[in-house]
Amino acid sequence: MSEVQTLTHEKRDPSAAVTTRNAPQHWSLDPSAWPGAQTVVPYLDRAWRTQARLQVLPAWCEHLQRLSHYDPEFHYDPGHEYETDWTTDADYQEDGVRLYRYSDEGVLVMPHGSFHSWLIHLMVRTLCLVLGHRVCWEPDLHYPDGVSEDLEQLTASGEPRTRRAPDVAVMPESWTLPEARERTVAERIIRLDRGDPAPELVIEVLSRTNDSKDFHDNLKLYAALGIPEYIIVDSGEFSEAPCMWLFRLDDKESVYRMVDRGTTLTACGISMRIIDAPVDGDAPVFQCRDANGHWLDHEGHIVQKELQKELPKERMSTVLGMLELMLPQDLRDEVVAGLRAHWEQTGLPENAEEIAIAIAREPEAWRTRLVDPQERESDVDRSPPLRDTPSPREW
Incomplete structure (x- = not known):
């Protein structure tokens, strides 16, 4: 059996029992690595904490139950951190809980800079101009256990994942809000496991930490959930220019086929495009074409x-x-x-x-x-x- 390193970089057999004396606080995270502390937490240390949580799973679950935002229906993943007001699990959508991720250097940081968050905001607003107020920002998709089991998308403790939060979703027209406003937390919950209709389109914007997930896990998951179209957006923050990939569901085989790639696509019956920002350093411009053939974007509107x-x-x-x-x-x-x-x-x-x-x-x-x-x-x-x-x- 392979060895992993502890927070003090001592080699430890991962099958050995972990005691309270040498385990990190809350069995998960040393205070020095809380958000805001520029303490490097290498991957091996994070892997050891995951192994520690698995070996003291009942105690870790007790810690979770003491959190004010604890959700008994959520399958908590020992591979992630869940604290008073933050988590590293992007699919954990409880109100008031901020999302953090580890940078390439192992520092806990806010996951997305101006490009990612601002572009998602602009995309939702722009899509609403053409499709109406049925476009949802980070919906909370709930789906049956069997989907994750079939795809082998499990938590570190072997539990099936049952939630996913895509960056953007276009819902059927029956989900259109009567007025322009932000959806509440409850209104963003989509219970596919209880008969709610699937989105017509989901969009994911790439970041440094989620590109492989968007091109692999999500590609399989959204197809299994029966979502007709899936777009992956590269904002150009980490590449030479922005780009989009359009995947369309093959109904016969329940898999996605890539049907287009570039800066201009047609999905949900409308044309959309992403172009370079007029000012260097700004997020790119996302536009949709309306029924009159005019290109619209939120800021221009x-x-x-x-x-x-x-x-x-x-x-x-x-x-x-x-x-x-x-x-x-x-x-x-x-x-x-x-x-x-x-x-x-x-x-x-x-x-x-x-x-x-x-x-x-x-x-x-x-x-x-x-x-x-x-x-x-x-x-x-x-x-x-x-x-x-x-x-x-x-x-």
Whole structure:
């Protein structure tokens, strides 16, 4: 049997019993390696802690049960750390529990930098612009034990994994939220093991710590769960340029086939693309094509909406400023204030400049210019007929 090293780098037989005296605190993690401490914890030390937890499994389970976020339905993996407000298990989705991972150097760090987290946020928002509010960020997929057993995707203690949290999922239209908002923790739970429909598409964004999992374990798992399409996204953070891979389910064999690779794909019936960031160091731009053939992205949509708000204000100020110069001083304040209040309430008309010029010619009758000409015509049509006026011959 092979030997592993302890936290003090002493060789130890992994089959030997572990006592409380020489086991790390909580049977899992030495305080010096908690998040924020720049203490290197080599892979062999982490492997020894996993072995230690397996040999004192009842005591480790008691530690888990004392956690405020303990979930009796979750299959805790001795290969991961679970503490008061953080974990190293990416599939553990309890509210208020932060995710940490070990870096290549063995330091506990937040798993994703600006590229990964921000890109996922932008992808969800952009997809919602075209597909509606059925796009879910990090859904909590629950699936039957038998799936993991068949795929041999087990925890370090041999328990079947029953949860997975993909970065993005597009749900069927029946799961569309009535308004634009973040889903609650409960609303992100998808019980495939209890008959909930599978997502139409799942997306995973690669990071340094999950690339092999996305291309191997997840590729098998999502196919076994019957998810029609799966996209893997390389943000370009660790490569020369961003790229996407599209896998589509082969219904006959229940496996994925790679059908496309590049910066532009078609999935869920829409075209989507990822392009280099306009500024070096920023996350790439993710866009979707709408029914009119326009490429949309979340940040561009926000800018456009702000412009739609600001342009009428700027135009109104210009029109009123022009009118103010043309009005007599005794009517200037009254007319400009009244016109501004009216347009702020009803919206700036397309012919605002023409109205301003007409008011400048007849400032005393400025209120009549605020009525739509069509409304004036309709008022005339509804007015009672005039009494017949005798012709000059009848005088």
